Amino acid sequence: MEKGKVFLVGAGPGHPDLLTIKAYRLIGEADVIVYDRLIQEACLAHARNDCEKIYAGKAPSCHQSRQFEINEILAKKALEGKMVVRLKGGDCLLFSRGGEEAEYLAERGIPFEFVPGVTSALAAPAAVGIPVTHRDIATSFCVISGHQKEDATMKPLDYDFSALAKIDTLVVLMGVKNLKRISDALISHGKPKETPVALVQQAFWPDEKALFSTLERVATDAEQAGIAPPAVLIIGKVVGEGVRLKQQARDVAIGEGERLGKRGQRRVGRVPGSSMLYPLHLSLEGVLCVVVGAGKVAERRVKRLLQAGARIRLVSTDAVTGLEELAKEGKIQWISRAFEPEDLEGATLAFACTDDRETNLRVAFEARKRGILVNVADDPVACDFTLPACVIRGPLVISVSTSARSPGLSAAIRRRLERQFGEEWGELCSVLMELRPEIVRLNVPPDEITRRIEDLLDTDCLSLLKRGLQEEAKQLVREKLGI
Structure with missing residues (x-):
């Protein structure tokens, strides 16, 4: 194996x-x-x-x-x-x-x-607004473990505390048990006892808790505050910056029952390679789709959506000539201004096609808040769905997808398929669609119908259609399918 x-x-x-x-x-x-x-x-x-x-x-x-x-x-x-x-x-x-x-x-x-x-040695200070380095305050930074193998014996921690006392910012992981030993050792080796310290418990967790103290008092204060592992200790003048760098409205909430990747709650969409994309062809006849952006990419999206019978609401301050003409002809609605969230009202699908990533992500965020599936051009990470490379021959649509792993490969395969499948294939599809009621009345198992169509493809049927001999081709179809 x-x-x-x-x-x-x-x-x-x-x-x-x-x-x-x-x-x-x-x-x-x-x-x-x-x-x-x-x-x-x-x-x-x-x-x-x-x-x-x-x-x-x-x-x-x-x-x-x-x-x-x-x-x-x-x-x-x-x-x-x-x-x-x-x-x-x-x-x-x-x-x-x-x-x-x-x-x-x-x-x-x-x-x-x-x-x-992302190590908690950096995340915990960031959670409470502490920059571990600051050009005017701290240019050296060190991370140590607060416990060692022999902790149970209560032997001194095997560190060069005289060197550590000279570090501008010292971060101690897993040090709650040994707070007193660590602080005493640093003070005895020259670290000022009034040095500001912070102890951050469970940074970025729902029960995150922070304690600000001094090197001399931190062990006592932590015990009184009930600080428990896991917690990160930050020692140095940068801790004093915590007040000045207080962050406004930090987004650390995880909604009740939220699961990563759940469309209504996540910040972005899927990740390329995280799973296979489910192949699906949608009926969009009369369905409202919002397209934000009006460049060449948006134009391609709009034209394909119109082929599918969708209603289009285009949002952009300006537009390429082709989209302007479609708006003048009344084939699409054009809102000539910057995107606003209310532009999504009533939509089933959204397409973000601007050349500004922040705008695209805002469209994606607002769409998901409303339960609207969204596609973001050239950003598969932010997409709920991607658009396959397609060969279209009348009613025949051949889709190629690499599940967002390699759009270039999809395009290369599509070009090969375009050479292999000419317009005659679309005509054959139309003939079979016309004869479908008669095929159904044959009461033949689907597998048998498939086998007969495979036999049909080995005949001159496609060649006849290519030469414009539709009646002859139709007769051959009837014969091979037993109609």
Whole structure:
């Protein structure tokens, strides 16, 4: 059996909006996800329904045996030929034991790949408005772990605290248990006891909590405030900037029951490669579609929608000549101004085709708020649906899609198909459509009809249609189908 592969993926501080695009994609493709305790449920909601999810959470002071078990799970699932995502809080290689897991896999010849994530060492300070570096205040930055293997013995932490005391901004991960030891060691090695510090508990989680204190008082204040792991300690003058850099209306909420990728609640659409796009041909006769933007891309969208019988509302301050003419002829409605959310009222589909990405994303956001499916030109990540490359021969439509992975390949395949399928194929489709009532009355199983049509394609029928001999072709169709 061919070996699978393990992706060691950093999931960031926990909020699904802070997953990287690649992490989001891999979650959607994985056969197995082995995840930590610091992963919010919403981050897993994009996984396939048949994905095996294995909880591998390790509480503080977990024994080494638990890590060995995780290593074994990763190797076992990969050796079964499965795609495995090892989903870790923060970054996959910063105090995460990702290196140990990779070594274990490498020793067994199992392929693996690292996918970085947003570390809490940066996310937690950002959550409370602290810049870890600031040109006028801090030009050096260091991250350390607040516990070591021998913590249970209460031996001094094995750090050069005289060097750490000179660092402008010191960030300590997993240090709640040892706050007193860390602060005392820094003060004894020259760090001023009035140095401002912040302790951020569960940054970007619903119960996020922040404590501002001083190096001398932080252990006492944290105990009184009930600060518990996971929490990040930030030490340095930059912490004083937290008040001045207070953020307005931070968007950290996860709506009740929200799941990543749910159309009505997510910020953007699917990610290329996260799953196959469902092939679907829609009836748009009389359906209102809003197209924002009026350049060449919008013109192509509008003309194809008109072919499908849709009603078009075009929104743009100006338009290319072709769209202006369609508006003058009354074939489309043109609102000649910048996009406003009310332009979407009554629409079933929306198309964002401007050359300004912010406008396109605003259209997408407002459309989803109203339950409207949206396509964003040249931005498959922001799309609910993409537009396939098409060969159109009358009623015959041949669609080619790479599920947004390679539009160029779709276009190349379409060009080949255009040479292979001429107008005679559309005429054959029309003939079969005309004879469909008689075909149905034959009361022949569908598979048999398909076989007869395959036999028909081996005759001169298409050649007759190409030469304009429609009656002769129709007679041949009747004969081959047994009508």
